[in-house]
Amino acid sequence: MTILNVLKLRGVPQRLQNLKAFVQNYSSHEKFAEHKPLEKIRNIGISAHIDSGKTTLTERILYYTGRISQMHEVKGKDNVGATMDSMELERQRGITIQSAATYTQWKDCNINIIDTPGHVDFTVEVERALRVLDGAILVLCAVGGVQSQTLTVNRQMKRYNVPCLAFINKLDRMGSNPDRVLAQMRSKLKHNAAFIQLPIGLESECKGIVDIIEQKAVYFEGDFGLKLREDEVPKNLLSKVTDKRQELIEHLSNVDEIFGELFLEDKGFKDSDIKAAIRRSCLKRSFTPVLVGTALKNKGVQPLLDAVLDYLPHPGEVENIALIEKEGQETEKVILNPARDGKNPFVGLAFKLEAGRFGQLTYLRCYEGVLKKGDSIYNVRTTKKIRVARLVRLHSNQMEDVNEVYAGDIFALFGVDCASGDTFVTNPKSNLSMESIYVPDPVVSMAIQPVNAKDRESFSKAVGRFTKEDPTFHFHFDNDIKETIVSGMGELHLEIYAQRMEREYNCPVTLGKPKVAFRETLTAPCEFDYLHKKQSGGAGQYARVSGVLEPLPPHQNTLVEFVDNTVGTNVPKNFIPGIEKGFRMMAEKGLLSGHKLSGICFRLKDGDHHIVDSSEFAFNLAAQGAIRECFENGCWQIIEPIMMVEVVMPDEFQGVVIGQLNKRHGIITGTDGIEGWFTVYAEVPLNNMFGYAGELRSSTQGKGEFTMEYSRYAPCLPEVQEQIINAYQQAEGILPPEKKKKKN
Missing domain, CATH: 3.30.230.10 (Ribosomal Protein S5; domain 2)
Known part of the structure; x- marks a missing residue:
């Protein structure tokens, strides 16, 4: 037997191959984990309405930046699924359920990215992501435009003062119309927005984009659009590019003083002047640059990454405030110093909790100072001291160890007992605490119980974990009705947790009819x-x-x-x-x-x-x-939650859908129609919306979609109030006033 065969039998070539892969992975990790100056850091979130292409865009960003070697689709047709959809349920349903963090590198800059869900049921995931991010990409569908969840995400960005870029995605779809989407951004979102790019062709004719600032065409060629070819602007687009460039200049001159003076002097503009004005006004949230592309067809992603570096802030350009509470005195505000020189004490905010393989995984954002492995930190709320045994940075569900993290970094710790929104410091005497995360109240309640009595221990473990991870998922035992009640942001929200209990804890549960939070x-x-x-x-x-x-x-x-x-x-x-x-x-x-x-x-x-x-x-x-x-x-009355409902369906089902909403006591607040598709906006009592998903699917041949989010509380109808009161009196054994008189 030859020496080569002996080596093969002993598996030496395979071991060498494994070692080679390990070295490559390690050097790749070193490349992405390398610490950069503050100016070379970007913390961004990708937020949008359902099915606008957030996760697909993140997948393309990771591919073009060299973070992943292969791209996979969201629906997981190849049984793999997108990198950021690491949960099995996410891959099966083709939706994002949990926000996922990663970090990558583009043109010598480190970019921390959080991909967020689009469904309103998981809105707290968007809340806590935007709380710790410095900038965001607002993705809009070129067909759907500004939709219900786009409005919610826009409100969240405004709440945390997050500057954003707009990316009009899905130019390859039938009926795509970027001009209409821009008009909606101005009218519905009240953004001072203008194009900085234009598409070269739409739908199946989408070939590339035109850079309005530098007045050049960019084509995406080669495998997966990796090769960028610059060319002259097509002749049929020259006049439109000139008009849109002038429109961009006018919008910028209205909000930027320096640029406005140049505009009034009429001396002409350099490309650098326009870019500098976009950056200044974007950081102030007074202007939103609008980019275009199609992530699925690999067009427009690299220029979007360039725009992230050019126009969105680095951690040093964002004012982060901590509070010092003193007894008998007003709360003092302190501006944190994000310098990465290691001279300041560490201040970090825990914004997300997750059950990991080695205990609770706590996501944190470092706002000031440096944290090293082996350091001790203090939870400001509980005053508990914790030794940092392990520091990791996250790439979806993969963890990569690091020895230290600096201001501006997003990282995670293991085995830290804390709540979402807790502040951690290395100097306990500072009394610094970060402003916490806004958590909306749950609107839907359902009775829940394990199918098998023997699963009660697993059930309590699952509920304990999920309520800790998700502050919008509530759980309590109602002594009046002797039932266990779970509350959340919608039916899908509670249904997902029921499925996770079965998959992750082998504890099948049954959910009762949802109960509405009347008042x-x-x-x-x-x-x-x-x-x-x-x-x-x-x-x-x-x-x-x-x-x-x-x-x-x-x-x-x-x-x-x-x-x-x-x-x-x-x-x-x-x-x-x-x-x-x-x-x-x-x-x-x-x-x-x-x-x-x-x-x-x-x-x-x-x-x-x-x-x-x-x-x-x-x-x-x-x-x-x-x-x-x-x-x-x-004089008392019962009020009920009213939901803002948006239904999208083909034109031929318009009458049926409006009839269904009227039957559910909905008030139509607006309609919209584009090229064969019709959108109805309505306000409907939540109590009347249960079971609507099945009814809509059956009446529109599966083509209709709807989304809803909480709008306000309003008085319920007199007959509904009477039913609720009668049901309560029967359950409590209370006699109505007229029966009391007869009895007396």
Whole structure:
């Protein structure tokens, strides 16, 4: 037997091959994990409406930057699926459920990217991503344009003051119209936006793009559009490019003083002047540059990456504020220093939790200082000290170890017991804390229980993990109906968690009919003057409260307020917290239908106390009695969540769909139609939307799609209110007023 055969038998060539792959992977990791100056860092999120092409765009970005060697499609036709859709459910459904982080390199700059979901059910994933990012790419479909979730994402960017680029994707689709999308951005999103690129052809004729600033055509050739060829602008587009360039200049001159002066002097512009003006105005969120392309057909992605470097901010250009809370003093604001010189103490924010293979995985953003492996950090909320045993940076579901992270980096820690929104520091005496993440209230509740009683332990583990990871997923046991209730942002949200329990914990569950979060509110002010008096031997109880319970304005009908308008010493100030506590206890369960009270203000005007018998507990009971008195004397109504619904379907189903929405007591707020497709915008009570997905599919031959998001609370119909009250009274065994009279 030859020596070569012996080596083959022993597997030496295979080991050498494995070693070679390891070295390549390690050198690749070193390339991407290399620390750069602050100016060479970009933290961006990719956000959009459902099916606008966010994950496909991220896949192309990773491919063109050399982060991955092969591209895969979102739907996973090759049984692989997109890199950023690492969860099996995401690949099967073709949707993004969890935001996924990665980092890559383009033209000597490190880019941290978070790909976010488009469904409103997973909106908290977008919230916490935008909270820690410096810039964003707002992806819009060239056919769908500005849709319902685009409006939500735009509001979230505004809330966290995140500058953005707009990328009009899917130019290859039938009916694509970038001009219409730009008009919608200006009218619906109120963006001061203008094209900096134009497409060369649309639909099947899409060949490339024209750079309006440098006035050149760019074609994407070779395998997967890797080779860029620059050429002159096609003659049929020359006049349009001139017009759009002039439009761009006018939009910039309106918002940028330096550029405006150049415009008024009429001395002409260099390309660098226009780019500098775009960057300055984009950082201030006063202008949105609009780029075009088709990620699926590999066109327009590389110029988009150039625009990210040219126009979006690096961490040093974003003002990040921490708060110092001192007892008895106003909260002090401190601007954090993102310098990467290692002189400042570490400050980081935990923005996402996930169960990893080695315990809880906590995603953090470093805002100040340096954190090294082996350092100790403190949780500002709990004051617990934690030793950092392992630092990782994330590439979807893959982890890559690093020895240190600097200001501007997004990274993760293992085994840290914390909550989403916690601040971590190396100097516990600083008392610094970052502003937390906005978490919307859940709107849908469902009864849930494991199919098999023996799975209760797995069920409690799953619920414990999911409620910790997702602050919009709530869980509680309702003593009144003796059922376990889960609440979330929509039916899809709860359905996904039910499937994950079965897949990840081998615990099949059944979900009951969704329950809507109704509320009870007043329609007119109701005065109260309640005396709580108890004398039965020993220490007595004496408390009197008077004031008015009044409704809040419609835009505040989800709030509950307590206002102390007392003057003098009739109600001692040390008893006021007891009154507020009693009021808020009663607000947890109304006497009309058992739902929470909202949209009311308890205005305390006066009262009385006894020098011996008054106590905080007595005033607590007096406040509860005052609310009961208001239930008897006041005029109450039930309000319900109203959803903003957007339905897209082919033209021929327009009448059927509008009829269905009317039957569900929907109010049509607008319509839109483009080349064979029709969009209906409506406001529909959430209670009437259950089961609509199946009805829409069957009535539109599977071609109709709808999305909905919470809009506001509004009074429900009288017959619905009567049904809710009757059901509650039957469940509680309460006799209606007319039956009480007969019995007496």
